[in-house]
Amino acid sequence: MARTSRAEAARHREDVVAATSRLLRERGATGMSVQDLMGAAGLTHGGFYKHFSSKDELLGIAATTAFGELLALLAQLSDDLPDRSEARSALLRDYLSAEHRDTPGTGCANTALAADAARASADSPLRTSYAEGVQETLKRLTDLESAPDRSDEAARQRAVVDLATMVGALTLARATGQTPLSEEILYTVLDALSTAAPVNAPGDADGRC
Template structure:
């Protein structure tokens, strides 16, 4: 294979992964065939096995790509907003928004892929990619909490609560569509996560 052909093959592979990452978040794994995935990238399904050993392999790679977008967002927030409390507030506004609710194809993989990962078999590429992505997401969120002067254990616990609340609220908001209830869920979750954290036992918050 010549240099041009190799470059073209690599480009096609990237296009298939990008298209699959978007469709996976929009439709779920069960709603896509190999023909759908290749067609979304403007290719015929006959060339699929030149790039991937199976649909399961592609789903795992696509999930990793989707999580990469989330991690990049968290990194940008940390870089652009050195004040971690401000970075966390910006994340809550973005994550629990109507815009994010209505654009699952470019949204958070943690929410969009949760059901598919739960149904996937243990050790499958999708399940493994999802677990790794959640771990990396929690590391970023814990860093935001840690910089607020909290201990590492408490920071990770709060990061888990933040993520679980955001994911659950967004799933419910999407499931209830563009309705007043959906808006209420997003707003209530934002307010709950934005509320001041009570002082640890034995402290009353006074100097």
């Protein structure tokens, strides 16, 4: 019986984390109460503190889970498309799409959680998880930017530019809703990134090693 109870408790905790990860990306941290989070997992809020010490702790765990989903997708993309240029192009198309714009709950944590992380205190679990997630995202993107004629520094710089530009474009597209302007932002930025010249490393005029 005890084993069943522990297994059930572990499953409930996973359900709460998964629901919070989705709602955090959909509504933001201030748009959810403990009751909302537990209810989304089909549980009563009275059992919350059996699983988490605070809502802040849960938000940090949920943010890490959201980034984990993204990193797994990036890893899968690299496996499916070993050619880095093709993988980058596929990422740009998927990221800067109307489908991604309209499904924040399952979308990229870099965009969905940016505002909440910016407002959170410097030592909060959410801010910590977000900073770690951005770093890991950039590592994956840097791998996609690697090329024989490009230095590691130039690949990292281009990864930073790609991520910052995609996050900014998706944020604006979501803020302007399903409008012609929103569509314009997505396809204009997609076109610009798809045809962008490599970012040059400092002191490297042509961006080559």
